[in-house]
Amino acid sequence: MSESVGNTSYFQNSYAPSVVKTDEEWRAELSPEEYRVLRQAGTERAFVGEYTDTHTAGIYQCRACGAELFRSNEKFDSHCGWPSFFAPLAEERVRYIHDRSMGMDRVEVRCAACDSHLGHVFEGEGYGTPTDQRYCINSVSMKLVPAE
Numbered sequence: 001m002s003e004s005v006g007n008t009s010y011f012q013n014s015y016a017p018s019v020v021k022t023d024e025e026w027r028a029e030l031s032p033e034e035y036r037v038l039r040q041a042g043t044e045r046a047f048v049g050e051y052t053d054t055h056t057a058g059i060y061q062c063r064a065c066g067a068e069l070f071r072s073n074e075k076f077d078s079h080c081g082w083p084s085f086f087a088p089l090a091e092e093r094v095r096y097i098h099d100r101s102m103g104m105d106r107v108e109v110r111c112a113a114c115d116s117h118l119g120h121v122f123e124g125e126g127y128g129t130p131t132d133q134r135y136c137i138n139s140v141s142m143k144l145v146p147a148e
Helices: 023-029 032-038
Strands: 002-005 008-011 058-062 068-071 094-099 106-111 117-123 133-137 142-146
Touching: 023 032, 094 117
Parallel strands: none
Antiparallel strands: 002 008, 058 068, 058 142, 094 106, 106 117, 117 133
């Protein structure tokens, strides 16, 4: 089943991640906070994340599996409390799920490789980005690999 919210498409059809691990393996590899956010779709507190105000050039990878997700040149200052990007590195690097939790209607963003929770994408907020989208991503979901 394919649906869309605004210009963002998301899919709730059959999906198989390329990186598959047991819950015990994820717990052994991730810190408790990483596990809570990445594997249980948690959210880190606003304005405390490692990359909220970072302007270092590089590639942001999924902290769980290392898949390259976002480039620093798509990162912008939204002042929302979490790192914000106006587009993923490539559309096939992420997947979208309609999220109706917490009494809201949102689009969740997950790593396409390992199905880890990254954050949410919003659009039409008036930030003036090329896509008019804000990928609001938890710092704990990513690892920045600085450009050389």
